[in-house]
Amino acid sequence: MVGPEDAGACSGRNPKLLPVPAPDPVGQDRKVIRATGGFGGGVGAVEPPEEADEEEEADEEEETPPRQLLQRYLAAAGEQLEPGLCYCPLPAGQAGAPPPSAAPRSDACLLGSGSKHRGAEVADGRAPRHEGMTNGDSGFLPGRDCRDLEEARGLARAGGRESRRRRPYGRLRLEGPGDEDADGAGSPSDWASPLEDPLRSCCLVAADAQEPEGAGSDSGDSPASSCSSSEDSEQRGVGAGGPEEGAPPATSAERTNGGAEPRLGFSDIHFNSRNTFQVSRGQSARDHLPPAGPPVPLPAAEQGPAGASARARRSGGFADFFTRNLFPKRTKELKSVVHSAPGWKLFGKVPPRENLQKTSKIIQQEYEARTGRTCKPPPQSSRRKNFEFEPLSTTALILEDRPSNLPAKSVEEALRHRQEYDEMVAEAKKREIKEAHKRKRIMKERFKQEENIASAMVIWINEILPNWEVMRSTRRVRELWWQGLPPSVRGKVWSLAVGNELNITPELYEIFLSRAKERWKSFSETSSENDTEGVSVADREASLELIKLDISRTFPSLYIFQKGGPYHDVLHSILGAYTCYRPDVGYVQGMSFIAAVLILNLEEADAFIAFANLLNKPCQLAFFRVDHSMMLKYFATFEVFFEENLSKLFLHFKSYSLTPDIYLIDWIFTLYSKSLPLDLACRVWDVFCRDGEEFLFRTGLGILRLYEDILLQMDFIHIAQFLTKLPEDITSEKLFSCIAAIQMQNSTKKWTQVFASVMKDIKEGDKNSSPALKS
Amino acid sequence: MAKAYDHLFKLLLIGDSGVGKTCLIIRFAEDNFNNTYISTIGIDFKIRTVDIEGKKIKLQVWDTAGQERFKTITTAYYRGAMGIILVYDITDEKSFENIQNWMKSIKENASAGVERLLLGNKCDMEAKRKVQKEQADKAFSSLARDILLKSGGRRSGNGNKPPSTDLKTCDKKNTNKCSLG
Numbered sequence: 001m002v003g004p005e006d007a008g009a010c011s012g013r014n015p016k017l018l019p020v021p022a023p024d025p026v027g028q029d030r031k032v033i034r035a036t037g038g039f040g041g042g043v044g045a046v047e048p049p050e051e052a053d054e055e056e057e058a059d060e061e062e063e064t065p066p067r068q069l070l071q072r073y074l075a076a077a078g079e080q081l082e083p084g085l086c087y088c089p090l091p092a093g094q095a096g097a098p099p100p101s102a103a104p105r106s107d108a109c110l111l112g113s114g115s116k117h118r119g120a121e122v123a124d125g126r127a128p129r130h131e132g133m134t135n136g137d138s139g140f141l142p143g144r145d146c147r148d149l150e151e152a153r154g155l156a157r158a159g160g161r162e163s164r165r166r167r168p169y170g171r172l173r174l175e176g177p178g179d180e181d182a183d184g185a186g187s188p189s190d191w192a193s194p195l196e197d198p199l200r201s202c203c204l205v206a207a208d209a210q211e212p213e214g215a216g217s218d219s220g221d222s223p224a225s226s227c228s229s230s231e232d233s234e235q236r237g238v239g240a241g242g243p244e245e246g247a248p249p250a251t252s253a254e255r256t257n258g259g260a261e262p263r264l265g266f267s268d269i270h271f272n273s274r275n276t277f278q279v280s281r282g283q284s285a286r287d288h289l290p291p292a293g294p295p296v297p298l299p300a301a302e303q304g305p306a307g308a309s310a311r312a313r314r315s316g317g318f319a320d321f322f323t324r325n326l327f328p329k330r331t332k333e334l335k336s337v338v339h340s341a342p343g344w345k346l347f348g349k350v351p352p353r354e355n356l357q358k359t360s361k362i363i364q365q366e367y368e369a370r371t372g373r374t375c376k377p378p379p380q381s382s383r384r385k386n387f388e389f390e391p392l393s394t395t396a397l398i399l400e401d402r403p404s405n406l407p408a409k410s411v412e413e414a415l416r417h418r419q420e421y422d423e424m425v426a427e428a429k430k431r432e433i434k435e436a437h438k439r440k441r442i443m444k445e446r447f448k449q450e451e452n453i454a455s456a457m458v459i460w461i462n463e464i465l466p467n468w469e470v471m472r473s474t475r476r477v478r479e480l481w482w483q484g485l486p487p488s489v490r491g492k493v494w495s496l497a498v499g500n501e502l503n504i505t506p507e508l509y510e511i512f513l514s515r516a517k518e519r520w521k522s523f524s525e526t527s528s529e530n531d532t533e534g535v536s537v538a539d540r541e542a543s544l545e546l547i548k549l550d551i552s553r554t555f556p557s558l559y560i561f562q563k564g565g566p567y568h569d570v571l572h573s574i575l576g577a578y579t580c581y582r583p584d585v586g587y588v589q590g591m592s593f594i595a596a597v598l599i600l601n602l603e604e605a606d607a608f609i610a611f612a613n614l615l616n617k618p619c620q621l622a623f624f625r626v627d628h629s630m631m632l633k634y635f636a637t638f639e640v641f642f643e644e645n646l647s648k649l650f651l652h653f654k655s656y657s658l659t660p661d662i663y664l665i666d667w668i669f670t671l672y673s674k675s676l677p678l679d680l681a682c683r684v685w686d687v688f689c690r691d692g693e694e695f696l697f698r699t700g701l702g703i704l705r706l707y708e709d710i711l712l713q714m715d716f717i718h719i720a721q722f723l724t725k726l727p728e729d730i731t732s733e734k735l736f737s738c739i740a741a742i743q744m745q746n747s748t749k750k751w752t753q754v755f756a757s758v759m760k761d762i763k764e765g766d767k768n769s770s771p772a773l774k775s
Numbered sequence: 776m777a778k779a780y781d782h783l784f785k786l787l788l789i790g791d792s793g794v795g796k797t798c799l800i801i802r803f804a805e806d807n808f809n810n811t812y813i814s815t816i817g818i819d820f821k822i823r824t825v826d827i828e829g830k831k832i833k834l835q836v837w838d839t840a841g842q843e844r845f846k847t848i849t850t851a852y853y854r855g856a857m858g859i860i861l862v863y864d865i866t867d868e869k870s871f872e873n874i875q876n877w878m879k880s881i882k883e884n885a886s887a888g889v890e891r892l893l894l895g896n897k898c899d900m901e902a903k904r905k906v907q908k909e910q911a912d913k914a915f916s917s918l919a920r921d922i923l924l925k926s927g928g929r930r931s932g933n934g935n936k937p938p939s940t941d942l943k944t945c946d947k948k949n950t951n952k953c954s955l956g
Contacts, residue, residue: 665817721820
């Protein structure tokens, strides 16, 4: 199918390094055109394919922005790149001072992009069955793009100075029409578009990152990778052709992805990034990496052998990085990135293989022309519109004709391949639709939830809070309460529910706080010469030290209580003031979590008041004073209800002599704020404020019930490990339905009554309930 | 459940708060290091199976809370432990001084023949070292069976030098002794 022109044209341009058949300009152009047609309306950035010819010029024009980017990036990430590896050494004059912001990010970017890249490759090579190939590709592509662009840039700029270095990678790219397009397209206004930002930065980074990788590691790698990338892009391009003409890119992307998983969206973005990339280049790497989707496998089959193997080779930890570092941080950008999906012209840039270059449409046309009949092109193309995302890569292998130097497929074979392809597409579509529905449903639920919260908030604010004492125990309020408090009133309700038996005022808090501050001061001044006062002083100091240590270990993932974080000092103050207020209790590990949760919901003084009063409740006092016998009683009472509610599991635990202290200590000390996801913990706190200590134990039983089936299969150590580190995906619906199913009524006795009788029993000398706690 | 091991050992990890017990054990059991640790409340558990001389040894590690206050709770867990790992922080003299107290708790609460292992943690912070190795050797040389090993809790720079290798060797000795005795 490949026109002779293709082969000829390409060869000149293609670097030898690429194990790919020479790309042909014509093919590229065609492809480009198609792509443009498909996406064209949407992206302003995308230039008409014709511009490809002007690539060089375009490059020159646009040089500056990308360069600066690169420079900044390099400056920032300088340590990471091997000096020799940096392509595009920039003229000194051009190296503007990197914006301060750029530096820290760029590191991240580097890492991310590199990993992304790799991950993508790996994925590609590895997991053919995933529909997600796009993702993988996308991850891969951006790097490519950037590189290309950069190279192009560099070329234009440096006037071949750096060309040597660049070459190994992506020579191809430079020449590809896509590049040109992009370059030409990169009108300043486009760059400015905010949407592009993340993409841009990503690309840039990717490009940089790629460098060291390719150059540094195995030389063989880079060519292979570039080749594969080009393939990918090609495939993409093919797919891209599908999207309806005139549809704005964003829309099409969204449509296909359905706003679905970030990954999908992301992937789209990526390929698009070829075009976009350029556009965005102009700006700084401000946004660095867009969240990379987990590397989604591209069907291996589709890759050229070289590409596949290269990818396979590269597998490894990079995928991890990718998901770990990039993804979580930048989820928000997904959307914007999606919007930026421009056209597919860029693919033209990277015309590695002849066959790859063709878009499906072209292939179809050719096919038709050859077979002399129309092979349901219209439906197909329309169908494909919806699929740009995935089947693209598939297309390449299945639909494309063989390279011109190989015998062409027989008609049957071509037909069969087409049919197979159609099936794959149909399946992919089905999956997509299913996922879209699911997403829709989830969104609906979320909206509903939000609405509920909003309406509940109104009720709380307008009706309940003003009449707190009257309404707090009404059935309606209790029910509403169980649903979870709206975050906006949560702190208020907690305060009211916990009360202030201790009559602490904000002024009192200030007094204790200043006392604490004095103590810290004197402590730091006389840290070495205070052995005079004996143990108690040493103990108190240890307490102060421990507070410092623990603050940084409180919700470390939130980064708000750590040193330099917004609530670090508040947390420190509250804990310090408390140790002055209640020297008899002092600071006990676990308190920092309770204080932190309160700080998240209340003002400082109110948080302190709630904190002190909360810790003054009998159960908390028993635990934080580490009052053994009292703790034993709580455990014993818990076991009564445990046996009542979950007798099978109870016996199972008994058979391993697994006592409740092993898991309950952590749960009760921190009121679940350490063991459950924070939002869920807050919901537990809500009802804990309503129902009191009993609910803490009920929650514990709810957790056991939720995981009963799993726990029944485990032995001692696994149960212990499981319960001291609960799964993170625990959801509030499930947990609360389990908690609701726990009856806190032992025959006719309620928690308090059972507790009272346990107290009595123990007093009477029955001392062997929780053996682990006996000492 | 099929028995997937030849021997099962319960190991206990004790030492002052913040010396890096949890880090150490996470490194040991999961071979990763994370700077953001959460203080242990009560007790945590980790499992690791190691191969020693062709035998599968399953190690149950009980990681305890370090705060003095919790000692009353955690001493209950000494019972049945076959090996106890005492951890101190080489940058914190106090944590080393406290080893004596921890030794005392062992004497009072653990089974008689329990194996002990002394670990100086945070060796990556050599610049801040306050406790010299010789000090530790000297102070605890009387405890004939103690093995002194230093392990860096965190990776230094880019080089991943997991303490797990160190740990493994000590555990090996430990467990060997356990199995002998």
